Amino acid sequence: MTHAEIKAAFMDECPVMFNGVRYRRVSALIYRKNPTGTGLVMQAELLDQNYRAVVIVSPERIEPAKEDKPA
Numbered sequence: 001m002t003h004a005e006i007k008a009a010f011m012d013e014c015p016v017m018f019n020g021v022r023y024r025r026v027s028a029l030i031y032r033k034n035p036t037g038t039g040l041v042m043q044a045e046l047l048d049q050n051y052r053a054v055v056i057v058s059p060e061r062i063e064p065a066k067e068d069k070p071a
Contacts, residue, residue, distance in 0.1 A: 006044055006059040015065035016046060018057055022065055024049050030056065 001009065001016075009016055010026040017023070028045035044062060045054045 001059050001062045001064065003042055003059060005064070006042075006062060009062075009064065010044070017063040017065050018046055018055065018061060022049065023047060023055070024051070026062075027054060 006026060007029065008014075010029055013025045015022055015024055016026060023046035025047055026044050027047040030043040030045060031040045032043065033039075034041050042059055043056050044059050045056050046062070047054055
């Protein structure tokens, strides 16, 4: 997903897919200083379906969920 798409998914609390696993929503957007000291790197925090764990990943590796499944 692009930065604009991940921001929209975050604001709309849409479910997303990462590595074949469905996550309930993007729970946070994280901006970290680039290791070279110039610029920022964006990461997304994804909340699992059971509200028990999060995973932090690059937005480029996230896909929108195809359709809503009942929780």
